[in-house]
Amino acid sequence: MFEMSSNMLYIAFGLYLLSTICFAVSITGKKFKNKTGEERNKSALFGYVTAVGAVGFSIAYMALRWIAVGHAPVSNMFEYTAALGIAMALAFVILYPIYKNNYLGLFTMPVVMLIIAYASMFPTEAQPLIPALQSEWLYIHVITTVIGQGILAIGFAAGLLYLVRMVDFTKKDKKVKGVEFIMFTLVATVAYVGIVGGFQAAGYEAEFQYINEFEEEATIAYNLPPLVGPNEGELISEQGFDPPILMPEFIVSEDVNTILWSVLGGMVLYLLLRIVLRRPVGGALQPLVRNVNPQTVDEISYRAIAIGFPIFTLGGLIFAMIWAQIAWTRFWGWDPKEVWALITFLFYAAYLHLRLSRGWQGERSAWLCVIGFALIMFNLIFVNLVIAGLHSYA
Amino acid sequence: MDKKQKRFWMRSSILLVMLAAIGYTFYSHFSEDRGLVDAGDEAPDFVLTDLDGEEVELSDYQGQGVYLNFWATYCTFCRQKMDDLKDHYEDFEERGVHVLNVNVDESTLQVERHKERYELPYDLMIDRDMLVSDAYGVGVLPTTLSINADGEVVNRSVGGKTEEQLVGELESIVPET
Amino acid sequence: MKDVICECGHKNPYGTYLCESCGKPLKEEDKKVANMRYEGVARRSQTYSSSIVDKVWNFFSSVKVGIWIIVLLLVSSSLGTIFPQEMYIPPGENATEYYAQEYGIAGQLYYDLGFHNLYSSWWYMLLIAALGISLVIASLDRFVPLYRALKKQRTTRHAAFMRKQRLYGESDTDDSSDEDFDKVRAALKKKRYNVREENGNLLAEKGRFSRWGPYVNHVGLIIFLIGGMLRFFPGMYLDEQVWVREGEREVIAGTGGEYFIENHEFIVDFYDDDAGELFQEAITREEAPVVSNFQTNASLYRQPDDASIGGESDLEHVEDHEIRVNDPFQIDSISLFQVDFKLNELNTFSFGLEDEEGEMVGDVEFTVDLNDPEGFYEFDNGYTIEIMEYFPNFYIDDNGEPTTLNRVPDNPRIIFEVFPPELEPNEDSGELSMVGIQVNESLNDTSHTIRMTDADTIDVTGLTIRRDHTLPIIITGGAIFMVGLVQGSYWHHRRIWLQRKDGRWLIAGHANKNWHALKKDIASVTEGTSLPEPVDQLDSEEEPQKDE
Structure with missing residues (x-):
């Protein structure tokens, strides 16, 4: 059962890829209309159908895993992050019939794939639940939150689409740099997945003996070649080499090493792209999205946020408070994760007020959508992995 | 009472109520820990x-x-x-x-x-x-x-x-x- | 500050952009599309600012100020997560030293700025208070005029109003215009629009109640904040901890001695091999065993009503409950939560006595209850042992005197005075020795040695006692907030105006959001009629020319 659920996710991943390709074809491919003016290029329809199929397989993955492990598969970093990708795809599948916007598919599906691929870099095996998580509120709270965030993420995709469509890439101003930074982040994530996934598959491990922050001897295993080593580190495994730089004891050198690899890999990929394209990456995408109606995309992003915000609030704050009251005796305790959920809430609340009352539409609104998504990812990754708190289960 | 005066009293009283509530909250939060039984209270029997x-x-x-x-x-x-x-x-x-x-x-x-x-x-x-x-x-x-x-x-x-x-x-x- | 009289005869308050009744723009603006925010009515705050009260009021009424408060709250909240708050630093650590020690200069600065208790600092609370005031005033200021405007709106709007709508179209009417008009009206009604007619003009409206969504959710938020404020009022909130040893009974603080809790057994379960193959990989990855359950088997007792505080009387058994994480014990308004535990706390020591030759003295065997030791232990063979001093948690204080840190037997030391048969306990002084864990010192000339023969431990459960009378208010506020949020987000206010003026069709549409649906609605109701297709005037505004 467990293995089957993993296979479902693989199939879904393949379908997401197929869907991306279909949407790309529907945009770049020739328009052939028959005599009655009916569109005969069916690839958009194929794209949507495969997306629906992919979501179906994704839900099958979740259901099977739920049955296999006995609890909702949203209890650790892999499960949650994968669920976020799936929720985003689900939101797309629901929103597409309203606007029939193929460009949105072209921008959403790759982000979905990237999120799921990123998720699979975390340990994917089944984990037992600690007592604090043993509650039906686990899935009520987390699944509602993840659906809300998935819909908000559509706001990001539409916002990004808007920016790529509207920013003038012939200039070299802050806007271009901003869009390029988003592109770089996406590329660096691809690099991270590629590098970590590659070395994982190859079974790479370099082990060091080092002095930790308590001034004790300890060992640490790297799954990537060591660009930086731990404090007073000495290689003790066969694989690996002596790193050129050693980190001081208060820094987790392995994390620095991973980040370094991702940034460097991202830089190499990005530079390659620039060389091949001979212009900013966003600028290279712009001709593809020439036919996009900015008003429509702006409205899609706004609607995504207007729909996602109440769901996120319900799951991420209201249900969260109810569960916290039951499990931790108080509905609010200023735990970092709680605070960042509040910050996300406040941010989108500010977005809505700016949009409704101060007329921040179009480009400014698109930037806010991007920042909002950055906040969601920050809360997911940084707060969980770096700022320790009650939510650090992964 | 003319419209302007009415508005003045209306606004003043709303502001005052809110100010009083906030003031009390601040007072009880920042004043020294008050015991369950404090000066002026009757001492419970035991x-x-x-x-x-x-x-x-x-x-x-x-x-x-x-x-x-x-x-x-x-x-x-x-x-x-x-x-x-x-x-x-x-x-x-x-x-x-x-x-x-x-x-x-x-x-x-x-x-x-x-x-x-x-x-x-x-x-x-x-x-x-x-x-x-x-x-x-x-x-x-x-x-x-x-x-x-x-x-x-x-x-x-x-x-x-x-x-x-x-x-x-x-x-x-x-x-x- | 005079009222503005529109040409339709309606009297508008000063500051109105669009006539409340007919919609004619009262101020010249060169924009193509009218600003429909709050229907163009005069926000009360903008109108006058004569006294200080008005100035304060206007300050908090501004959405700009509101957004600034939100942004400030957002930024300052994030500051509090850089390092842990004081309540999350390891227990027993002293905040004055902890931050500097753990995080260096940045930590010291963090502590000095008071960020270790950021969320209860005066300025953070002031920000939340400002948010509350802004919510009240801004909502009041907008709700009333908006309500008036929507109530008073006329079916026939001024042509200038129509022309300034984002969706607008016009064309010549033809012979079939009456027929088309009826067709459209029927189609609108079928789409559940609320249709009004006046002099052959039409206003179709749908989803107006969504306009109240923001005000409903603001009211919810205000109630929620009031609930949060009430926590600071005496008696509303109780937060206590109680430690109960297995087999013992403790009073539940905050109930005035009415309730007692007994711990029959404390249980910790771990995921082990029985958990199945599935979790094996994850369990072996963890260095420590993974806990599957914390549980206290508890009983609740109640003191009969007539007893006074401290008086001894029999307790009545009320109820049993297995307290687990996620499954608290609820009694009246009080909840008991499983939050902590201590395994193997020392409970009793058993001792024997050794004479000079190292032989155990027969019959001299006794057990000391570390939570309630006795003073004398007398034996049939004439020996008497007295406990001279007992320190449950021994340490030497600043004056060099032995004393105890608290009453928990974490590091018990006992000073025994041994009186062999030949000594008289009341007159002579006996042999003194101090005994503890891995400690056995004689303090004067001793010929006997006290030997610890056994130590018994016990598990202790840590429960949080919580009573929160603010919860019903918080829940009400949260529920109202959610209702308002859904009401304002998932329904949309749409209006379509249709007029025949001087032989021309005028059609205009406005939606507060989701223009897409409005456009579709208009397209569908005008299908097969001679009515013009309205254009989105923003499309042409932003992109004057587009070559395809």
């Missing part, structure tokens, strides 16, 4: 047994002052205070002020040995399960409540105090004759 097994009830001392002192063997300021009390308690006893030293639920042996070790001449009581301490909202030791002849708390003092302060507190609850 029954305790002393080391000889005799029951002592607060209401027995109606018409007299009661100096209610919560303490523990491991509390340094309590030791200081109880040492100072040695010199004064008899004097005040004659003037109608009773000192009740209430230990916060330590073992009988410890309290007995403490009494011997520091040669404490007065009675000691043990508050089993800390019922009395909880009723009086005792958190930090020593906490002392000065109760006057009418059974009203006139002062709640927390932490170490000098001998002068101690005597002052005792003086404040000497019943008028």
Whole structure:
């Protein structure tokens, strides 16, 4: 059962890829209309159908895993992050019939794939639940939150689409740099997945003996070649080499090493792209999205946020408070994760007020959508992995 | 009343209500920890047994002052205070002020040995399960409540105090004759 | 500050952009599309600012100020997560040193700025208070005029109003215009629009109640904040901890000695091999065993009503409950939560006595209850052992005197005085020795040695006692907030105006959001009629020319 659920996710991943390709074809491919003016290029329809199929397989993955492990598969970093990708795809599948916007598919599906691929870099095996998580509120709270965030993420995709469509890439101003930074982040994530996934598959491990922050001897295993080593580190495994730089004891050198690899890999990929394209990456995408109606995309992003915000609030704050009251005796305790959920809430609340009352539409609104998504990812990754708190289960 | 005046009063009263609510919240949050029982409150009645097994009830001392002192063997300021009390308690006893030293639920042996070790001449009581301490909202030791002849708390003092302060507190609850 | 009289005869308050009744723009603006925010009515705050009260009021009424408060709250909240708050630093650590020690200069600065208690600092609370005031005033200021405007709107709007709508179209009417008009009206009604007619003009409206969504959710938020404020009022909120040893009974603080809790057994379960193959990989990855359950089997007792505080009386058994994480014990308004535990706390020591030759003295065997030791232990063979001093948690204080840190037997030391048969306990002084864990010192000439023969431990459960009378208010506020949020987000206010003026069709549409649906609605109701297709005037505004 467990293995089957993993296979479902693989199939879904393949379908997401197929869907991306279909949407790309529907945009770049020739328009052939028959005599009655009916569109005969069916690839958009194929794209949507495969997306629906992919979501179906994704839900099958979740259901099977739920049955296999006995609890909702949203209890650790892999499960949650994968669920976020799936929720985003689900939101797309629901929103597409309203606007029939193929460009949105072209921008959403790759982000979905990237999120799921990123998720699979975390340990994917089944984990037992600690007592604090043993509650039906686990899935009520987390699944509602993840659906809300998935819909908000559509706001990001539409916002990004808007920016790529509207920013003038012939200039070299802050806007271009901003869009390029988003592109770089996406590329660096691809690099991270590629590098970590590659070395994982190859079974790479370099082990060091080092002095930790308590001034004790300890060992640490790297799954990537060591660009930086731990404090007073000495290689003790066969694989690996002596790193050129050693980190001081208060820094987790392995994390620095991973980040370094991702940034460097991202830089190499990005530079390659620039060389091949001979212009900013966003600028290279712009001709593809020439036919996009900015008003429509702006409205899609706004609607995504207007729909996602109440769901996120319900799951991420209201249900969260109810569960916290039951499990931790108080509905609010200023735990970092709680605070960042509040910050996300406040941010989108500010977005809505700016949009409704101060007329921040179009480009400014698109930037806010991007920042909002950055906040969601920050809360997911940084707060969980770096700022320790009650939510650090992964 | 014209429109403008009406609006002024309307706005002023809404602002005032909000300001009062916020002001009170700030006051109760930032003012020093208020005990459950504080100056001005009536002292809740209680029954305790002393080391000889005799029951002592607060209401027995109606018409007299009661100096209610919560303490523990491991509390340094309590030791200081109880040492100072040695010199004064008899004097005040004659003037109608009773000192009740209430230990916060330590073992009988410890309290007995403490009494011997520091040669404490007065009675000691043990508050089993800390019922009395909880009723009086005792958190930090020593906490002392000065109760006057009418059974009203006139002062709640927390932490170490000098001998002068101690005597002052005792003086404040000497019943008028 | 005079009222403005529109040409339709309606009297508008000063500051109105669009006539409340007919919609004619009262101020010249060169924009193509009218600003429909709050229907163009005069926000009360903008109108006058004569006294201080008005100035304060206007300050908080501004959405700009509101957004600034939100942003400030957002930024300052994030500051509090840089390092842990004081309540999350390891227990027993002293905040004055902890931050500097752990995080260096940045940590010291963090502490000095008071960020270790950021969320209860005066300025953070002031920000939340400002948010609350802004919510009240801004909502009041907008709700009333908006309500008036929507109530008073006329079916026939001024042509200038129509022309300034984002969706607008016009064309010549033809012979079939009456027929088309009826067709459209029927189609609108079918789409559940609320249709009004006046002099052959039409206003179709749908989803107006969604306009109240923001005000409903603001009211919810205000109630929620009031609930939060009430926590600071005496008696509303109780937060206590109680430690109960297995087999013992403790009073539940805050109940005035009415309730007692007994711990029959404390249980910790771990995921082990029985958990199945599935979790094996994850369990072996963890260095420590993974806990599957914390549980206290507890009973609740109640003191009969007539007893006074501290008085001894029999307790009545009320109820049993297995307290687990996620499954608290609820009694009246009080809840008991499983939050902590201590395994193997020392409970009793058993001792024997050894004479000079190292032989155990027969019959001299005794057990000391570390939570309630006895003073004397007398034996048939004439030996007497007295406990001279007992320190449950021994340490040497600043004056060099032995004392105890608290009453928990974590590091018990006992000073024994041994009186062999030849000594008289009341007159002579006996042999003194101090005994503790791995400690056995004689303090004077001793010929006997006390030997610890056994130590018994016990598990202790840590429960949080919580009573929160603010919860019903918080829940009400949260529920109202959610209702308002859904009401304002998932329904949309749409209006379509249709007029025949001087032989021309005028059609205009306005939606507060989701223009897409409005456009579709208009397209569908005008299908097969001679009515013009309205254009989105923003499309042409932003992109004057587009070559395809």
